[in-house]
Amino acid sequence: MLLVSYTHHGDTTRRLGVRHQDTVVDVAALGAGIPGLGAAPASVLDLVHAGPDALAALTERLARPVPEAARHPLEKVALKAPLRPGKIVGVGLNYTEHVAESARTLDTDKELPQRPVLFSKPATAVTGPDEPVLHNGDLTAQLDWEVELAVVIGRTARRVRPEDALGHVFGYSIVNDISARDQRRSGQWFYSKGQDSYAPFGPAVRTADDVPDPQALDLSLRVNGEVKQKGNTRHMLFRIPELIADITAGMTLEPGDVIATGSPAGVGASFVPQQFLTPGDVVEATIESIGTLRNPVVDAR
Secondary structure, three states, X not given: OEEEEEEEOOOOXXXXXXXXXXEEEEOHHHHXXXXXXXXXXXXXXXXXXXXXXXXXXXXXHHOOOOOHXXXXXXXXXXXXXXXXXXXXXXXXXXXXXXXXXXXXXXOOOOOOOOOXXXXXXXXXXXEOOOOOEEEOOOOOOOEEOOEEEEEEEOOOEOOOOHHHHHHHEEEEEEEEOOEEHHHOEOOXXXXXXXXXXXXXXXXXXXXXHHOOOOOOOEEEEEEOXXXXXXXXXXXXXXXXXXXXXXXXXOOOEOOOOEXXXXXXXXXXXXXOOOOOEOOOOEEEEEEOOOEEEEEEXXXXX
């Protein structure tokens, strides 16, 4: 199931929808017809918190006829970030070729990490599909991109074993890990990666039951239509179960938290000469079965 958060006809109220091809089905409009679900979830996060039984009830309801009044053409809605995470845990240097290019251009260690390299982004960094990435020329001349598979946590995870880890996953989405390369401070990445709009997120969440193997997804990124990154999640150094186990060894992951699992090679800093985002650019991050996350870059000054 492909879940979206959206607004319709200029109404600013965000609604929970299920995308099917070029149609969005409004879940609230189905609420009375979903046995066992009670009040219809109003958001993706509500559905995450409602648990597996609610998702199963929604799946069963969607297998039956859907009234025309509950259907909206995709071009008539505005997609938003699927949810506001409690926390975003980023994973750095999680693809072999990206380790090599980062060592060459960003002065990181050339050796492969022995444990996941973790950092965080605040929820205030989240921006949705077609919403702007803010370029403040007073703060950066090196605004970079990184397409990443996002893991949305569905159940509280604490000291989780790798073999149990995927049972804590609600679904998968896309994060573009925007980074101001020239705002790293004494090796710390938080300000470089955590500024407003530096976590484009969406355009949907594909539920875990609909992703047979999250380690076999193609991912790519284009800037102004030109392919910059192209990879597959099978090339992760630390796979999703290992990441969840490592993070939850000392940090509780809660429903709605997001893990941004790292980026393949092809970031702007790796090119000769280096390439960075500037106002007027359009960046598009794509992951198989989830969709394309498109964001314009605008001048924030």
